Amino acid sequence: MTVWLDVARVAAAANLLLLAGLGAVWGRNYLTFRSTHAAGLVVFAALLFAENAVALYVYQADPTLSAWFATAVPVVAWRALLALHVLETVALVALARVTFD
Numbered sequence: 001m002t003v004w005l006d007v008a009r010v011a012a013a014a015n016l017l018l019l020a021g022l023g024a025v026w027g028r029n030y031l032t033f034r035s036t037h038a039a040g041l042v043v044f045a046a047l048l049f050a051e052n053a054v055a056l057y058v059y060q061a062d063p064t065l066s067a068w069f070a071t072a073v074p075v076v077a078w079r080a081l082l083a084l085h086v087l088e089t090v091a092l093v094a095l096a097r098v099t100f101d
Helices: 002-033 036-061 063-071 075-100
Strands: none
Touching (some): 002 075, 036 063
16 A cells, blocks of 8 residues: 555655646746736646645645555555546646647
C-alpha cells in the first residue's frame, strides 16, 4: 500500500511544480495581453494547484487522514486515485511542453 501512496505523493508534488510554472507563464501572458483566454488558464492553474495541494496535504501532512489513507483505503481505490494523479501529470507535462516551447 505504501508504494501507491508514495507514487501518488510524487505525482501530486510534480503537478504542483508544473502548475506553478504554467501559472507563472499564463499569469505573465495575462498581464501582457489582458486576454480572457489567459485569465481562464490562470484560474484553471490556480484551482488545479489547490486540488493537488490538498491531496498532498492529505497524503502526507495530516496525521489522521494520511494514516487512514495508508492503511484503511482499499487497493482498488488507491489504484483509481493513482491513475488520476498520473494522468493529470501526463496532461500537465503535455501542456508544459506546448507552453514552454
